[in-house]
Amino acid sequence: TAxxxxxxxxxxxxxxDHLQSIAxxxxxAWTLKDRNFQSDTVEVAVFPPFTDLRSVQTLIAADKxxxxxxxxxLSAHDSGAHTGDISGSFLKALACDYVLVxxxxxxxxxSETDQVCLAKVQAALxxxxxxxxxxxxxxxxxxxxxxxxxxxxxxxxxxxGISAEDEIVVAYEPVWAIGSGTPATAEQAQEVCGVLRxxxxxxxxxxxxxxxxxxxxxxxxxxxxxxxxxxxxxxxxLVGGASLDSEEFAAIAQFx
Ligand code: PEP
Numbered sequence: 001t002a003x004x005x006x007x008x009x010x011x012x013x014x015x016x017d018h019l020q021s022i023a024x025x026x027x028x029a030w031t032l033k034d035r036n037f038q039s040d041t042v043e044v045a046v047f048p049p050f051t052d053l054r055s056v057q058t059l060i061a062a063d064k065x066x067x068x069x070x071x072x073x074l075s076a077h078d079s080g081a082h083t084g085d086i087s088g089s090f091l092k093a094l095a096c097d098y099v100l101v102x103x104x105x106x107x108x109x110x111s112e113t114d115q116v117c118l119a120k121v122q123a124a125l126x127x128x129x130x131x132x133x134x135x136x137x138x139x140x141x142x143x144x145x146x147x148x149x150x151x152x153x154x155x156x157x158x159x160x161g162i163s164a165e166d167e168i169v170v171a172y173e174p175v176w177a178i179g180s181g182t183p184a185t186a187e188q189a190q191e192v193c194g195v196l197r198x199x200x201x202x203x204x205x206x207x208x209x210x211x212x213x214x215x216x217x218x219x220x221x222x223x224x225x226x227x228x229x230x231x232x233x234x235x236x237x238l239v240g241g242a243s244l245d246s247e248e249f250a251a252i253a254q255f256x
Contacts (some may be wrong), residue, residue, distance in 0.1 A: 004213050006229070007169065007236035008253045009045040009132065010243025011072065011100065011217075012052075021052035022059055027246035029065050037254055039066045043236075044253050046243070047072050047100055050086055057094045070098030070132065073106055076119035078126070088127030099124050102154065103134045104175045114157035121158050125166055132169040132238070133158055134217070135196070139176040147174070147188060148195045155199055164204035170196055170214045171238040177218025179240060186224075189216040190231030197233050222251035229255050 016024060025046065032044070045068035048056050053071065060067055075085035091099055100106075101124060102117035112120075117133065124131035135151035151172055162168070172192050177183050184192075193214045201209035216228045217238030228234050242248045 003210065004235045006042045006255075007045060007213050007215060008042060008249075008255075009047060009070070009098070009171075009215065009236065009238045010249055011047045011103070011238055011240050012049065012243060013072070013105070013240060014049060015244055016048065016052060018052045018055040021048050022055050024244070024246060025056055025059055025065070025067065026063075028250060029063065029067075031246050031250040032253065035250060035254055037250065041256075042253055043068055045070055045098055047098070053091070053094045053096065057096075061095070068097045069094070070096050070100065070129075072100050072103065074099045074101070074120055074123055074127075074129070076116065076123050078123065088123050088129050091129055092127045096129060098132050098169070099129045100171075101131045101133050104136060104173060104178060108175075114154055117154070118158050118161040121162060121168065125162065125168075130167050130169055132171055132215070134171045134173050134238070136173040136175050136178075136218070142174070142176060148192045151192060152195060152199050155196055156203065159200065159203045164208045166208075168212060170200075170212060171217050172196060172214060173217035173238060179219070181219050183219035183221075183224055183228075184216070186227035186231060186234075189228050189234055193231060193233040220252060222248050222255075225252045225255040 047070045071091045074088045101120045106112045121131040135154040137150040141150045174184050197209050213235040215236045215238045216234050220237045220239045221242050
């Protein structure tokens with residue numbers, strides 16, 4: 001992983017209003033400074049709800065904080081008659097670098113298919129946002145087809161519609177591990193992340209395979225992050241619950 005800068009990403013899900021979001025980002029900045037956190041090898045990103053993005057972006061800019069910013073979803077469309085949806089262009093205008101696509105909660109609660117995820121990845125790329133494509137198997141998939149078949153199929157569906165030059169991040173998130181307190185083992189995470197990198201290599205070649213960051217997500221805590229990060233193909237983590245606690249998230253970012 002030496003050539004790839006680690007990415008520790010906090011997915012706040014539907015937690016924290018804009019005032020609470022400011023408090024968390026300030027606390028996180030203080031805690032990281034207190035711990036003498038070095039950001040040259042580790043990038044820290046936060047993914048607040050849409051209504052918090054303006055406040056968080058303003059704080060990051062005003063205090064020159066070293067955090068990347070992302071949205072939790074975007075529309076496949078650029079503008080127009082799509083009530084309630086958010087364009088990638090709006091995220092870009094708020095200095096977002098990233099956007100989550102295909103989180104398992106979006107796939108489950110909003111029936112997002114692989115086709116929808118591809119269209120959203122393409123929309124993100126049109127607006128110069130780096131999509132963080134979330135893939136992962138359910139507990140049922142794990143029993144019936146094993147661990148990597150579903151994430152590989154989900155990644156393949158997107159790779160087939162983008163090019164080898166495009167920049168994406170892949171987050172391997174076993175659905176059974178999300179919010180369950182039962183993470184995958186470090187060995188399981190490395191194995192699937194390795195298979196996902198092989199998938200990129202087969203479809204798009206060495207350059208994209210070696211450059212793309214692949215994250216693990218699912219019940220990551222400060223007590224288990226080091227094990228995940230030892231995996232040669234694990235370049236970071238997508239963190240849900242533990243990203244809402246500044247001490248815990250700072251400790252995860254400082255996994256070394
Ligand atoms: C997530 O939802 O992306 C996630 C990894 O959640 P948690 O860390 O709470 O399992």
